[in-house]
Amino acid sequence: MSAQAEQDPTAPDEVARALADALADIAAAGTLGELKAARVAHDGDRAPLALASAHIGALPGAERAEAGRRVGAARARLREALRARQAELEAERDRQVLLTETADVTLPGGRVLPGARHPVTMLADRLSDVFVAMGYEVAEGPEVEAEWYNFDALNIPPDHPAREMQDTLFIAGKNGTSASGIVLRTHTSPVQIRSMLTRPLPLYVVSPGKCFRNEALDATHSPVFHQIEGLAVDEGLTMADLRGAIQAFVEAMFGEGLRTRFRPDYFPFTEPSGDVAMECHVCRGASAEPGGDPCRVCKSQGWIEIAGCGMVNPRVLVACGIDPDRYTGFAFGLGIERGLMIAHGVTDIRDTMEGDVRFSRAFGTEI
């Protein structure tokens, strides 16, 4: 080896060694500060490759191009390595910063206690929604109601035993007597009368609302409770349509394919009248079979009574000015609190009336 050759910093060996040294230092740099030092040492003005680059001009013309390419390629690699390591170390620094900001994300919330809607309101809305989807409209009426709407127009004449069935709260008239002709409505049926008197035919309405009876409060009876009633008046409606409406409702509320059972009953405002039970949506009737597991929801009856119903008594149609020879109607009624008992396991109706926040909160904002 010649001395001259040993002193040429652009010689392949020299360039390769300088690059190797530089790459080793860059790789070894564990912090941004060490990398900065490596940058000064290997990419600074006095760095071997910088010196080699400066030396190129001193080379013979024939070697210059070759040496220029060699040194240039080495410096490009060096700078790429610096850039990549810089990015790595910066990312690592940022990661460390975020780690120190770690919080316990399982800490509880609850700065403001959760609100809720009352399940009676929500179920009434939900039931209305089912019927609205079937094309019914929602009708409402007053809670303090004229006796004529609450009884007479519904074919419950004075002294009919059916009036006795419903212990009525009367509004005091003159001298505190009950002869005011005004009552707290005992059912939402007066809304049916109001609907028939004011809405055009055909008529399909549901009326949810609060009702009152003179009953002692216990686990299954409340003097203040809620009903939802449906009424359809049209040409050609039959009991088959009534069954269809209730079947559609049951399937929408409780599940496809649930059967309904229809039995005779008595209500003054419908003739014929019936009551409807649905197959238990929980056990589907299995609890009533021999050897079936007991069912808490249907009390192992297999069926749950859900609604009273019937064909609107022609006398009611006449009292509302509707020609019963042309129009027929059907009506049905369900108890909202009873619905909560069936669908949501409410066991004591008092819970719906006493305003305990735990009760409403359990139901949240959508039932």
Place this chain on the structure above:
Amino acid sequence: MRVPLSWLREYAQVPADAAEVARRLTAAGLEVESAEPVGHDIGGVVVAQVLSIEELTGTRKPIRYCRVAASRRQLDEAPAGASAVICGATNFAVGDRVALALPGAVLPGGVEIGTRKTYGHLSEGMICSAVELAAGDEYAGILVLPPDAPLGEDFASYAGLRDEVLDIAVTPDRGYAVSVRGLARELATAFAVPFTDPADAGLPGPGVLGGPLDHAGPDVWPASIADPTACDRFVLREVRGFSAEAPTPLWLQVRLARSGVRAVSLAVDVTNYLMLELGQPLHAFDRSKLSGEIVVRRARPGERLETLDHVARTLDPDDILITDSSGPISMAGTMGGLATEIDQASTDLVIEAAHFSAEGTAKMSRRHRLHTEASYRFERGVDRELPLRASAKAVAMLASLGGGRVVPGAIHVSVDVPPVLISMAAHYPDRVAGVAYGRDTVVRRLREVGCAVRETRIPAPTVAPWRASPPEPPELSELSELSEPSEPSEPPAQVPVSALEVTPPSWRSDLTDPADLAEEVIRLEGYADIPVRMPRALAGRGLTRRQRLRGSVGRALAETGYVEVLSSPFGSGADADLLGLPPEDLRRNAAAVANPLADDEPLLRTTMLPGLFRVLARNIGLGFADVALFETGLVFRPRPGAPDSAPILPVDRAPTVAELASLEAALPDQPLRLAAVLAGARELDGWWGAGRPASWADAVQAARAVARACRVPLDIRAERYPPWHPGRCAAIYARVAAEPGDGSGNGSGNGGPRQWLAGHAGELDPRVVGAFGLPARTCAVELDLSVLLTAADGIGPVQAPQLSTYPLATQDVALVVGADVPAAAVESALVAGAGDLLEDLRLFDVYTGSQVGERRKSLAYTLRFRAPDRTLTVAETTAARDAAVAEAARRTGAVPRS
């Protein structure tokens, strides 16, 4: 009604067990609530004969040591083979046949009888009473059987104790079914087996009655009907020489016990038995206590009667009475009088069987709160053809069981009643049910019910023959589409159709309309067979805007931490005092319930607050100190000058518009309210730092949330209004667009936007807080949702904003105003002065203190400006800010804070 199945089987021999009977009766509309087996657990009780009685001495009560033979062989071998039994009863003698429970016997309820040592003797079994055998309900010593009771026979078989008792919920329209007769008829129809009518079977013949059923009896106590609206048939028969001591036979006792009726005495038991069997209430008078002709009439003013229950009743002129020359002796069809009651010494009985007005008996029993087995039946309708029959059976039974003789004939007073005839298109039941039954089925089913049916052809029979004509009043002309007289669409009116002329049977007073007949056909054919026709889609319009907004309001409050509750709508007059309402406050004018649930809460709420306060207190008592509650509901505000009562309108036609208005006028106004109460912390302390207590500002914010859900802009002003804190009460006004001629607003405003008072919000007056026992600083809001929803009705659809993307320019201003200047006034002045360039503004600080001076405050606002079409210059925004400040200075005296 409770009825033993064996009794029904006597008149309808159905080939089915109790479960199937229950199923078919229920399917026919007679809901069998339970079918309870009785007597099946009795075993080892036999008919025995008492051989000897030894009265033990030295015992505290009489005790007998008896030898009893339980078989012919034991009788013959007596006393060696006979059982020795200790017995505490004394109502039997040697030779009597008794029911003996042998060792190993089982009595109802699973009670086992063994051999036991008692009173120094070994007792091999027990001589039974009726109670112990569930064959009666009264303990009157042991059961002494008739001498012909077969010795050694199984007692349960002998006495017919093994049975099923059906408990049937009879609906109020089916009076006929409150009897063995009616139920057996239904059972026979349900199983298509022959029916034996107990009203016809077993009637006594002329030998007993002296002639046919209605044979007049000149020797029978005389009677007449003075008021044919009270009673249209009255029958008396007599038995004389009756032994009041005669026992009621065992079989009759068992049937009464199984039907839930107490045994009393033979005469009473026989009348009760026939009432259960036929459905005809009967009454027995002691002839020796009567004086003068019996007259059925209404009560006279001031008349009184002491009834069998030892209650002296003052009678109402509308009451229906049985009277004699002494005055009232019985409340017709309800309860007899004490003075003419039969007793141990009665030998001559006058039996009354009558048909009283259903409405009259219903009114009377309700008026006197006297509900009896008899009134229960009369108010549901009793067969008018029964009195002659039931009374004949009664006197024959009494004479044969209690000795004595039947006085020939009867006193029979009757008022002619026009027959009921119902014309019905033969296909009407098909039209109601949606099932093609066909005319033959309809006729057959109606005949099974007991109707006489004649087929005819007449033009389109109406289903509402009682309808008043003309059916529609002229006032309803705007609703003509629903009341326009119209021809039935099918079949055409002019073509005569197959029609049925139906006369319902005498026991079916409930059948008056074609619809009633349709129901009979349909229920007997079976509701289960009615097809299910799924509804076709209708053209409904969905929820109304008001209904949708109400849902939004509830959700808005629930999502900001309010819990919806339901409170009692009842309260007391003291609530108004607790609220601190002035004497003239309209909230003191409440509707009262005549028969309140609780005597101390007779009033209907005029404000939601007291009920909500009580619910709040309840929750706090349960340990929930930080509570925000809300409720929506109606309040009841009697209208000044409203009539005292609402009329009862006719029902055979639609009411006129004027008639309907007369109903509405009498009802109280019933606006929909929303109220909320807050106590404790609105934001809780926690790892995030300190919370903050609920304040008046939260209550006002709740009002804003409700109004925002309704899209109604508000104006909020300080006002004094109980029960709120006089310095922390906001009056909430809904801003509504002015409409020419709109006089419905109750706010101020002339020409400009109108304001309707929608409610109040803030902190409660501390005195009210104390009076209701609430936590200090409880806050509340009460809004009239009806007002807000009406205001919302006037608001059109949302108009989308034009969104400018030019840069925002911000300017802060601090204004010093007097301490009593409302921030809302300053804000509205700034908005008005800033002009169209103002995008929004926000109050970010309120400062009071020495730097702004005594009784002054500084309000610091950020004003944000943006133009739709350009970047604003500093000069423009500064000019706008200055204009805003100038307007605030002009309106409120505000000066920029230096």
